[in-house]
Amino acid sequence: MAAKKVPFNVMGKVVVVTGGSGTLGGAICKHLIQQGAHVVVLGYRDESVVKRLKELAPFGTPMGLAVDVTDENQMATVRHKVLEKWGRIDVLINAAGGNLPGATIPPGKSVFDVSIPDLRTVIDLNLMGSVVPSIVLGKTMAEQKQGSIINVSSMAAERTLTRVFGYSMAKAGINMLTKWLSTELAQKYGDGIRVNAIAPGFFIGNQNRALLTNEDGSYTERGQTIIDNTPMDRFGDITELNGIVQFLCSDESSFVTGTIIPVDGGFSSFSGV
Numbered sequence: 410m411a412a413k414k415v416p417f418n419v420m421g422k423v424v425v426v427t428g429g430s431g432t433l434g435g436a437i438c439k440h441l442i443q444q445g446a447h448v449v450v451l452g453y454r455d456e457s458v459v460k461r462l463k464e465l466a467p468f469g470t471p472m473g474l475a476v477d478v479t480d481e482n483q484m485a486t487v488r489h490k491v492l493e494k495w496g497r498i499d500v501l502i503n504a505a506g507g508n509l510p511g512a513t514i515p516p517g518k519s520v521f522d523v524s525i526p527d528l529r530t531v532i533d534l535n536l537m538g539s540v541v542p543s544i545v546l547g548k549t550m551a552e553q554k555q556g557s558i559i560n561v562s563s564m565a566a567e568r569t570l571t572r573v574f575g576y577s578m579a580k581a582g583i584n585m586l587t588k589w590l591s592t593e594l595a596q597k598y599g600d601g602i603r604v605n606a607i608a609p610g611f612f613i614g615n616q617n618r619a620l621l622t623n624e625d626g627s628y629t630e631r632g633q634t635i636i637d638n639t640p641m642d643r644f645g646d647i648t649e650l651n652g653i654v655q656f657l658c659s660d661e662s663s664f665v666t667g668t669i670i671p672v673d674g675g676f677s678s679f680s681g682v
């Protein structure tokens with residue numbers, strides 16, 4: 410009898426996750442390790458990577474590295490270490506990101522109070538922090554003629570979310586990075602290389618916890634507005650990105666490229682009426 414095919418199989422795939430030490434990236438790492446992938450957990454600070462590796466230890470033995478994703482040389486070191494260990498890179502998940510108070514507009518202030526240096530830093534991290542790994546690790550995929558890049562966009566990319574200025578501009582750039590790179594790589598390196606993005610709705614993480622919830626767990630006014638505009642009437646659970654990410658890692662998504670897939674409980678399709 411023929412062996413039963415495992416759907417969305419990622420067994421043995423080499424998957425590099427930037428922001429793997431963070432909330433969403435960490436959940437994705439755990440899931441992919443449990444599915445048998447070789448996972449590389451990247452994070453900005455040593456301590457956060459070490460902490461994440463400890464949490465993941467019961468499920469497998471990922472590689473962990475502390476790097477600045479906006480730094481080309483540091484990403485080249487990552488490429489070197491991964492190739493030394495596994496000889497290939499199958500998937501890059503760009504889940505590193507973040508915000509700074511000076512790049513957002515607090516209540517009672519306006520865009521004219523924004524910190525230009527903070528704005529630059531946030532755009533650099535949230536846009537170039539995906540561009541640089543995509544170029545450095547994507548080159549290996551081009552040589553292999555095989556690979557899947559998964560960017561992490563946001564609800565802030567398409568429509569205005571008040572206050573979140575720099576981050577929104579950077580995430581809009583992520584959408585174009587996804588479309589542009591998918592075209593470039595398919596046209597010049599063949600149909601084995603795919604570039605897609607997931608666009609999470611609202612998941613409680615380090616970046617937005619204080620903005621969306623009060624200390625007693627109730628929603629802030631902004632948190633409640635988001636819930637009112639989410640047909641499913643709740644925030645996402647971080648495990649709810651796992652399915653789409655595994656699909657995009659797997660060979661079942663072989664004809665899917667250049668897409669930006671919302672995982673948002675209906676937020677982006679709802680008119681508010």
Ligand SMILES: NC(=O)c1ccc[n+]([C@@H]2O[C@H](COP(=O)([O-])OP(=O)(O)OC[C@H]3O[C@@H](n4cnc5c(N)ncnc54)[C@H](O)[C@@H]3O)[C@@H](O)[C@H]2O)c1
Pocket residue numbers: 427428429430431432433434451452453454457476477478479503504505506507534538561562563564608609610611612613614615616617
């Ligand atoms: N949480 C949400 O609701 C939500 C919604 C939409 C999109 N996102 C996006 O998902 C991604 C992950 O979000 P999260 O909630 O897990 O955030 P998080 O703050 O928990 O994690 C961020 C990760 O990025 C890493 N990082 C930050 N600066 C870095 C740098 N210069 N070099 C390398 N790594 C760096 C951190 O080490 C950490 O691992 C981000 O791109 C975020 O914008 C989050």
